[in-house]
Amino acid sequence: MLYCVMMDVNVPADIDPAELAKLREAEKNRAIEMQKSGKFVHLWRVAGRPANISIFDCESNDELHDLLSSLPMFPYFSIKVVPLAKHPSSIK
Numbered sequence: 506m507l508y509c510v511m512m513d514v515n516v517p518a519d520i521d522p523a524e525l526a527k528l529r530e531a532e533k534n535r536a537i538e539m540q541k542s543g544k545f546v547h548l549w550r551v552a553g554r555p556a557n558i559s560i561f562d563c564e565s566n567d568e569l570h571d572l573l574s575s576l577p578m579f580p581y582f583s584i585k586v587v588p589l590a591k592h593p594s595s596i597k
């Protein structure tokens with residue numbers, strides 16, 4: 506099943522810069538691992554905002570939740586999920 510996931514990143518302004526750098530590195534590594542697994546199909550930055558839009562291909566809502574909550578920066582995200590269904594006019 507495909508899901509469109511929209512994440513707003515809300516890192517506290519007073520977070521220790523060294524801690525933030527570590528968190529971002531861990532986030533990048535986990536995101537690369539998930540992309541290589543084929544579950545994290547697309548990842549796009551929203552231009553001009555600390556936000557991203559991505560496409561996940563998961564077996565279930567539970568699997569999607571497990572993947573999202575495994576991201577090290579999960580506590581700092583506001584997430585919206587839109588489950589995608591086939592459009593009758595799509596040729597793909």
Ligand SMILES: O=C(O)CC1=CCC(=O)O1
Nearest residue numbers: 514532533536556557578
């Ligand atoms: O968009 C961000 O900064 C947060 C994020 C989610 C996956 C990733 O690699 O970064």
